[in-house]
Amino acid sequence: MSLSQERPAQGLVVAIDGPSGSGKSTIGRHLASSFGLAYLDTGAMYRAVAWYARERGLALADTSPAVVASVDQAAAELARALPLVEPLDPEEQVFVVDGTDVTAAIRTSEISTVVSRIATNLAVRAALRERQRAIIAHETTPQGWSGGRGIVAEGRDITTVVAPDATVRILLVAGEEARLARRAAELFGAADEAAIEATRDQVVRRDADDATVSEFHVAADGVVTLDSSTLTLPETLEAAIRIVEQGRA
Numbered sequence: 001m002s003l004s005q006e007r008p009a010q011g012l013v014v015a016i017d018g019p020s021g022s023g024k025s026t027i028g029r030h031l032a033s034s035f036g037l038a039y040l041d042t043g044a045m046y047r048a049v050a051w052y053a054r055e056r057g058l059a060l061a062d063t064s065p066a067v068v069a070s071v072d073q074a075a076a077e078l079a080r081a082l083p084l085v086e087p088l089d090p091e092e093q094v095f096v097v098d099g100t101d102v103t104a105a106i107r108t109s110e111i112s113t114v115v116s117r118i119a120t121n122l123a124v125r126a127a128l129r130e131r132q133r134a135i136i137a138h139e140t141t142p143q144g145w146s147g148g149r150g151i152v153a154e155g156r157d158i159t160t161v162v163a164p165d166a167t168v169r170i171l172l173v174a175g176e177e178a179r180l181a182r183r184a185a186e187l188f189g190a191a192d193e194a195a196i197e198a199t200r201d202q203v204v205r206r207d208a209d210d211a212t213v214s215e216f217h218v219a220a221d222g223v224v225t226l227d228s229s230t231l232t233l234p235e236t237l238e239a240a241i242r243i244v245e246q247g248r249a
């Protein structure tokens with residue numbers, strides 16, 4: 001018997017936030033598989049908008065005052081019209097924008113470097129927030145991918161803004177050193193000093209930029225903090241499963 005059959009979870013919404021490298025995507029996907037839920041990676045949606053904006057020739061790296069407002073406005077329009085097919089199967093996260101498979105392209109360092117420009121655009125955030133809420137609501141109905149079992153949604157503002165009334169809300173944190181080492185291993189296959197330095201911009205600078213629009217370092221009222229700094233992946237998953245089981249009881 002699979003875990004999903006052992007743990008039927010009617011209309012469960014699990015919201016997970018946390019900084020880069022805290023492990024929330026891995027934990028979110030595993031949690032969704034364990035409970036038979038859909039999985040929504042909202043960071044990938046911001047990355048998809050960044051990819052689409054670059055594809056359309058928007059000068060995302062140009063911060064000169066003469067162009068900032070028009071680029072931001074164009075980015076918001078693209079976010080509202082984004083032709084993204086949202087993958088909800090935690091075991092098969094394939095992102096298709098406008099007929100192009102962008103699964104690998106949205107993880108490149110070119111996109112990681114400019115995505116905060118998209119994520120700090122409040123009109124983009126408003127557009128994606130509405131999409132995310134619609135997907136979450138749909139997953140609690142029988143017509144959803146999960147057949148109404150529910151969804152795990154992860155990002156930076158899910159516990160606070162997108163789904164503050166989620167059944168279970170988790171803030172997954174880890175110390176900066178642990179997060180840098182994990183991302184360096186992911187990106188470069190090693191966590192030596194050079195790899196950690198090369199990763200620093202993508203973790204520390206990006207989180208600092210992103211923190212100007214979302215609070216994801218301190219848990220809001222009712223949000224359970226899980227610190228994975230000294231835990232292995234299986235230990236973190238086990239702790240997250242316990243939090244979900246307690247929260248939905």
Ligand code: DC
Pocket residue numbers: 020042043044046047115116119120154155156157158206210214
């Ligand atoms: O988790 P990630 O690295 O894939 O996120 C990509 C970017 O989107 C990152 O700059 C943070 C931002 N983001 C956000 O602002 N709000 C979310 N709900 C999810 C991601």
